[in-house]
Amino acid sequence: MARGSRFFIILSIISLFANTIDARILDRHSFPDGFVFGTAASAYQYEGATDEGGKSPAIWDHFSRTYPERTKMHNADVAIDFYHRYKDDIKLMKELNMDAFRFSISWARLIPTGKLKDGVNKVGVQFYKDLIDELLANDIQPSMTLYHWDHPQSLEDEYGGFLSPQIVEDFRDFARICFQEFGDKVKMWTTINEPYIMTIAGYDQGNKAAGRCSSWVNERCHAGDSSTEPYIVSHNILLAHAAAVDEFRKSKQISHDSQIGIVLSPRWFEPFHSDSTDDKEAAERALAYEIEWHLDPVIHGDYPEIVKKYAGDKLPSFTEEESNMLKNSSDFVGINYYTARFATHIPEIDPAKPRFKTDHHVEWKLTNHSGHIIGAGDARSFILSHPEGLRKVLNYIKDRYNNIPVYIKENGINDNDDGTKPREEILKDTFRIEYHDTHIQQLHKAIVEDGCDVRGYYAWSMMDNFEWEHGYTARFGLYYVDFINGLKRYPKDSVKWFKRFLERSIGETIEEEVKKMSRAGRNKTLHEQVGFDESLGFFVSFMATNQSKREEEKNRCSSVLPYSRFDVLKEVKESSSSFY
Template sequence: MVSDKFPVSGLLLLVLIAVGSPAMAAGPVCPKTKVLSGASFPDGFLFGTATASYQVEGAVDEGCRGPSMWDIYCRRFPDRCNNDNGDVAVDFYHRYKEDIRLMKRLNTNSFRLSIAWPRIFPHGRKEKGVNKIGVKFYHDLIDELLANDITPLVTVFHWDIPQDIEDEYGGFLSERIVKDFTEYADFLFNEYGDKVKNWMTFNEPWVFSRAGYDTGKKAPGRCSKYVSDKCQEGRSGYEAYIVSHNLLLAHAEAVQSFRNCQKCKGGKIGIAHSPAWFEPHDLADAQAGASVERVLDFIMGWHLDPTTFGDYPQIMKDVVGSRLPNFTDEQKNKLKNSADFVGINYYFSYFSNHKVKVDPSRPSWQSDSLSEFETKSAQGYNIGNKPLTAVMAVYSKGLRKLLKYIKDKYNNPEIIIAENGYGEILGDKDGDLGVALADENRKYYLQRHLLNLHEAICVDKVNVTGYFVWSLLDNFEWQDGYKTRYGLYYIDFKNNLTRHEKESAKWYSDFLKKQTNPSPVKSEL
């Protein structure tokens, strides 16, 4: 089994501790409990799982759905999608009722989903046709969630832009996207706003812009040749900033539409950001502290500063210069305070190493940030522990530190952990259920992160109101295809997409039972 390869002390959490801190008027109220469980968190806290339309739905040629940018990208460059299972998908589209039953078994009270733009507007605009089948599918899905007392959190855009828009004017490379995106978002708000009260306009704008238009690792796969010879076209150091600028303008207009939507009254809306946490690479380096602050501005402040304060971080304007677009005063006013909460997708941390030499003739987001991401410090220390099959190192303290940083810098906003999860590649053991279902490392990951989340809320008084595990199901992980598994439930792609409960799912279910005593967690982890 996978866990047998690691020190027992790193996996067994056997020390009973008291958790819960006295409530303070200035922060969240945390109940006192003998062990850490769902009951240890403030009343009304959202606990759920997350998925995304393109990653789980399948049925790409059914129900009048139009082609997505990712459909075309993976067909043109199948090697970049690492899809060993061909056209096999998770098929949430047909099996959502079955999967909602899995959510109930987990005892979750919320579920994060996204709505596929090509399934609503197959050709990218309302005037070119609204897909009634797609509209009904999401009504049925949302109704089924509500019937099971599960609160939906809906993402408007999780990277699946209609290919027709991409072909016509380059999607988010053009400011024309602002009008089309706002029309699409407005349609969703008015169609589902009486049922859905929690919304996010965009998922991970940093990843979408950088990986799609600066490194070329995700669709549409654009970058300069000096970054990757796999990119057929693109301009690193330029396009990512243009794309994010248009994305932010689209967000501001969509939020204005949301706030004018009568059906949406009482709802809230934000963006799901995807920062890592960073520690200084070398404490002897005078740039150590500045490097961490700078990279956080580039990775998170890039999109969070405008939606909080109305403009980009000053360090970005200073370093990027004329390559960074400018907002008008009107745009700044629309952007300022345009998020009711901050969504955070947290997975990992790095050491930030100050980069001294930069070639101005080969610009990129990475070189602009003047940093390199390192997994070891200058003294050779690892950033967390990395099991042999893990996609990334586990550093749960980074979550607590990141949340405290956001509280202090961004005026103590409401925060929702929109994604947090453990990825693993099982290789030749992938089809062995005995190995795949005994995911002790994922269980350990969730325990450590939920403890640090609890301490952030109850000790640091960070205003976190929800936590969503990525992911409910093993799914299509973009350029990693299906070989990387994040699910609480195992998908058997070789045998009728059968769902199998992993040990992590059992633990999460126990954790959320109010009257049970789940495994305690060490306070020092």
């Protein structure tokens, strides 16, 4: 095909889809100066090497080894072997033009017994120093999370982990060592990742470590109380956060321009029946529990009144000293956003079966009273995409917390893989491109149109990894990891999309992009020309799929979605976590 003909064909296709896209494609330069784009990970999900370098067992080591049936018979003994392969993976981040990498410190690797008096593991310290240095050498800023659900099992055995207030001072000591060892090179810190999910999944539903709940909630739970323990654990999490921030602000190793915050994981909620006052109030209560339960204390020093009302005497209280330490203890708020739900009011709950999940008289729904599903999805994922919810969450925080700075610390979608899918099918992840594209569009609107002070966006995740109770069956990565054949990394189509997104220059229009691609196609060798044609083919394929999905979504929203369509509802309902 003549190059000139190819160019005009592409222009014609662009024109065909002009009604579905802006004249100017968003890219990294569409966002404010200093806006950070990165990817995210956690120690347990990535590192592997659970018995190497002086590391002790963490609670997830114990959980997955003791109850393998609760993690799909998988564990993270090896995970994606980031402990040994981090240099190669950082090269891939560099090729993507990512600005930052968010990762967590394994408490069990740094202080194996969990107690500072027993000593710090120098091998663990050196591993994280080497990791940080490698990131900085590649112009990638480290963003460090102190706690991503993996405290030493020894603390769980000794006093019940976060069920005991004893953990607060042990966490303080752990945080102080992190600041002393890494504070001169790390400027972005987060204390606790997703206290809501850790609390509810670990102590109300029992799906995640520590795997505790009332036996009538989950027969796999061997101990626990779904009515009281979530409040106790959450209270101690907040006090541990405050203690860490106190150490951060006293540390001499921390530079003046460093910042620290907490990371929440809210869904957005819409009323099940838009005309129902009860359902509107139910949606407000759901948001209060998802956001205000943890954010009010770190901003205002106390729990919100609505949580006090519905939790009653099960909710612990803060002393005056604790309240003062908590107040304004977050320089920013980290938000992990994935999906949304409808909320409906529950008039009565069974007094014989008390649990956190029903205390606020709210039930989550995937569809509203008319049968409309909350977001787009297909059988490839247990996440329903509702990008408008991200914008609404950001405005909710802006309006209630004086427009505190926000970083999107996680956003992404999984691909279900039971081990039978061909790799080639998983690599063609147009649905993931659509997910990130639409969420970034809503993020941009929140910043530019609504004035939300959002300063960064981290995709979850760079690599497929160990996805907690789902084991290796839920692939969130931009890169496919072959868990059968040597953990080799393969770029998915979303890698191409992110490279394009992060490399475009400011003010570039669609036509200019096509002209540039066409010019690049001239004076190419045959081999290079084939690559050029494939690139154009991918671009056109994505545009066509985008249009098809939007038309499909438009049609879907105007009618009741059949239950059998892609088995979407079945897939989400059968997801054991039900948090996404």
